[in-house]
Amino acid sequence: QITLKESGPTLVKPTQTLTLTCTFSGFSLSTSGVGVAWIRQPPGKALEWLALIYWDDDKRYSPSLKSRLTITKDTPNDLVVLTMTNMDPVDTATYYCAHRPIAVAGADAFDFWGQGTMVTVSS
Amino acid sequence: SYELSQPSSVSVSPGQTASITCSGDKLGNKYASWYQQKPGQSPVLVISQDFKRPSGIPERFSGSNSGNTATLTISGTQAMDEADYYCQAWDSSTVVFGGGTKLTVL
Numbered sequence: 001q002i003t004l005k006e007s008g009p010t011l012v013k014p015t016q017t018l019t020l021t022c023t024f025s026g027f028s029l030s031t032s033g034v035g036v037a038w039i040r041q042p043p044g045k046a047l048e049w050l051a052l053i054y055w056d057d058d059k060r061y062s063p064s065l066k067s068r069l070t071i072t073k074d075t076p077n078d079l080v081v082l083t084m085t086n087m088d089p090v091d092t093a094t095y096y097c098a099h100r101p102i103a104v105a106g107a108d109a110f111d112f113w114g115q116g117t118m119v120t121v122s123s
Numbered sequence: 124s125y126e127l128s129q130p131s132s133v134s135v136s137p138g139q140t141a142s143i144t145c146s147g148d149k150l151g152n153k154y155a156s157w158y159q160q161k162p163g164q165s166p167v168l169v170i171s172q173d174f175k176r177p178s179g180i181p182e183r184f185s186g187s188n189s190g191n192t193a194t195l196t197i198s199g200t201q202a203m204d205e206a207d208y209y210c211q212a213w214d215s216s217t218v219v220f221g222g223g224t225k226l227t228v229l
Contacts, residue, residue, distance in 0.1 A: 046220060047209050063217060103172070109211065113167075
């Protein structure tokens, strides 16, 4: 059974750096084809993809946020970390991590999601 | 950057068929996925690779993708299907989500 859980601060100040951790079980990021993504959702708004890391350490980022994001993995400990620099109130959102199963190229989808963690950016 | 457009809302009567569209340039040449999100819950994948239903997703959910439009169809819509629905595709090594459609069952 695949599970994921996000953790991190609930409140950050403007200009600070946000660090979120996704702890997962039921799969390994050493398995060929597997990945973990971060997706966020501002209150009352749509989903927005942020970043994706694959089993081979290939990384993809949202073009609009690429300069502020870093995604890394710790395979032995089954976790993925996302850092976002220079936080702003518009970054207030629920942040989700999700599992990307083995799939053909270009067929990336996310079949298991964490419960999400709400992050508020305010001074 | 690539964009996916969805109607903001769709209404359907119980037992009828609901169709939710997702439009993007040459979307039919890409794979489309669909997610259901109920209030206060995480999204759930209901369709991947245009038409594949993950385990546990009812057969009333189906998908198609051709030309510039992907469509999520819910046959025999039930009250429990009332939710927000998001389409998603992969373009130029990035993931793109649509703006979401609120499905109302009334």
